[in-house]
Amino acid sequence: MSDPVLQTTGLTKVFKGPDADIEVLSGVELAVHAGESVSIRGESGAGKTTLLYILSTLELPDAGEVRWQGQNVLKKSADWRALRRTTFMGLVFQSYYLIPELNALENVLMAARLAGKLDSAKKERARDLLAQVGLSERLRHMPGQLSGGERQRVALARALLNRPALVLADEPTGNLDEHTGAEVMDIFIKMCAEEQVALCLVTHNPAFAARTSRQLYMRGGAMEEIGSHEGTEAQR
Numbered sequence: 092m093s094d095p096v097l098q099t100t101g102l103t104k105v106f107k108g109p110d111a112d113i114e115v116l117s118g119v120e121l122a123v124h125a126g127e128s129v130s131i132r133g134e135s136g137a138g139k140t141t142l143l144y145i146l147s148t149l150e151l152p153d154a155g156e157v158r159w160q161g162q163n164v165l166k167k168s169a170d171w172r173a174l175r176r177t178t179f180m181g182l183v184f185q186s187y188y189l190i191p192e193l194n195a196l197e198n199v200l201m202a203a204r205l206a207g208k209l210d211s212a213k214k215e216r217a218r219d220l221l222a223q224v225g226l227s228e229r230l231r232h233m234p235g236q237l238s239g240g241e242r243q244r245v246a247l248a249r250a251l252l253n254r255p256a257l258v259l260a261d262e263p264t265g266n267l268d269e270h271t272g273a274e275v276m277d278i279f280i281k282m283c284a285e286e287q288v289a290l291c292l293v294t295h296n297p298a299f300a301a302r303t304s305r306q307l308y309m310r311g312g313a314m315e316e317i318g319s320h321e322g323t324e325a326q327r
């Protein structure tokens with residue numbers, strides 16, 4: 092069997108608090124295979140955001156390994172990781188992080204710019220992704236002229252532009268009302284399945300979590316497997 096897209100062993104992370112140190116991760120073991128979707132739930136403060144930052148290596152652990160397609164990335168340089176990250180993974184956060192001075196299309200194309208590969212094929216793919224998320228009529232709208240749900244759909248298109256193997260999403264619908272959140276999550280899960288991208292989805296919503304192929308729960312700094320079903324929703 093091929094290497095998992097993402098694998099960790101023994102991840103630990105301790106934050107220095109004003110009074111005492113807090114051990115947020117205490118040996119997290121995680122393996123995500125190609126095309127698989129995994130949800131991660133857990134109480135507020137359980138360490139879900141910290142874990143996603145470490146999986147992306149935007150934050151570094153105190154101990155343990157992070158492997159991207161088998162490569163032990165903590166042994167590589169920060170520059171190597173930064174460049175590899177641009178094509179290997181897409182990131183989606185609760186608060187969109189669009190560049191306010193760029194329109195929707197240019198925001199999506201930023202992913203190609205960062206990877207140093209902006210060509211006409213990427214421009215066509217950006218338009219195509221924006222059409223798939225229902226924003227064909229919003230290509231030149233600035234983020235300030237888009238609704239929250241529309242902004243998050245732009246962020247999703249940006250995350251998928253470089254055909255990553257993996258998308259990490261931290262409460263992508265956390266800032267949206269229930270109806271819009273459900274709509275965005277539908278598009279999100281469907282597109283990740285269609286593009287055969289592995290997905291790690293942090294969510295507080297049990298109904299969204301149930302739609303991924305495996306359900307994990309973070310507790311006491313470790314990961315528990317709480318459920319799974321064959322294939323992703325879109326494959327069934």
Ligand SMILES: Nc1ncnc2c1ncn2[C@@H]1O[C@H](COP(=O)(O)OP(=O)(O)OP(=O)(O)O)[C@@H](O)[C@H]1O
Pocket residue numbers: 106107108113115133134135136137138139140141142
């Ligand atoms: N830079 C930091 N310095 C000190 N403590 C931190 C830092 N970042 C996070 N923490 C602490 O680590 C713990 C885990 O935080 P984290 O943001 O990962 O939780 P979470 O599971 O994402 O919570 P939520 O569901 O509320 O988003 C919290 O107790 C937090 O106070």
Ligand SMILES: [Mg+2]
Pocket residue numbers: 139140141261
């Ligand atoms: Mg969080």
